[in-house]
Amino acid sequence: MKKLLFALPLLLVIACAQQEKASEPTNGFGPYEGQSVYLGDQATVEAFKNLDVAWGARDYETMKGMIQDGGMFVFEDGFTATTGQEFVDKIELEYQESLEKEQEWGWKTDYAFSVYPKGSEDPKALNQEGQWVNAQFTGTDGTYIEWYQMVDGKLKMWYQTKGNYVIPE
Numbered sequence: 001m002k003k004l005l006f007a008l009p010l011l012l013v014i015a016c017a018q019q020e021k022a023s024e025p026t027n028g029f030g031p032y033e034g035q036s037v038y039l040g041d042q043a044t045v046e047a048f049k050n051l052d053v054a055w056g057a058r059d060y061e062t063m064k065g066m067i068q069d070g071g072m073f074v075f076e077d078g079f080t081a082t083t084g085q086e087f088v089d090k091i092e093l094e095y096q097e098s099l100e101k102e103q104e105w106g107w108k109t110d111y112a113f114s115v116y117p118k119g120s121e122d123p124k125a126l127n128q129e130g131q132w133v134n135a136q137f138t139g140t141d142g143t144y145i146e147w148y149q150m151v152d153g154k155l156k157m158w159y160q161t162k163g164n165y166v167i168p169e
Helices: 002-022 042-056 060-065 084-100
Strands: 036-039 067-074 108-118 131-139 142-151 154-163
Touching (some): 042 060
Parallel strands (some): 067 154
Antiparallel strands (some): 036 108
C-alpha cells in the first residue's frame, strides 16, 4: 500500500506532463509534410508594429536596421527587393509617385496577428524559422494584405497583395 501511495504522485506528474505536451493548440497545415500551424506571440506582433511605425514615418534608417539583407521582399506590383536599401528605395519611389499624383499616402492598419508553422523535417521548410505576421491595411487606393516573416525581431521575408476594394469605415 505504501508503494502505491508513492507511485501515485509519480504517475500523476507523468500524466500531466504528457497532457501539457499534447495540449499545444494548432489549426491548419503548412505546405511541407508534417507541418502544423500555431498561434504566435505578441512580441512578434510588436516587432511588426515597430516596423510599421517606421514605415509610416519614412524612417528608413530604422527600417533598414529591422530588415535582413539577403531576404526576399515582394511588392504587389511584382517588384522584388533583397536588401533593406532596395526595400526602402521602393517605398520612397512609391511615396514620391503619390506626391506627383497628388494622392494621399498612408494607410490604416486593420488587423495583425502572428502564427508559425512547425513540425516538418524537410530541409526546404525554411518557413519554420521565426514567426509570421499577417496584417491587413486600408489605403485610399485599395486593401493590402501582407505577410511578414520575423526572425529575431528582423524582417526576413515579406510579400504584399492588393485588392482594389476599399473597406468602408
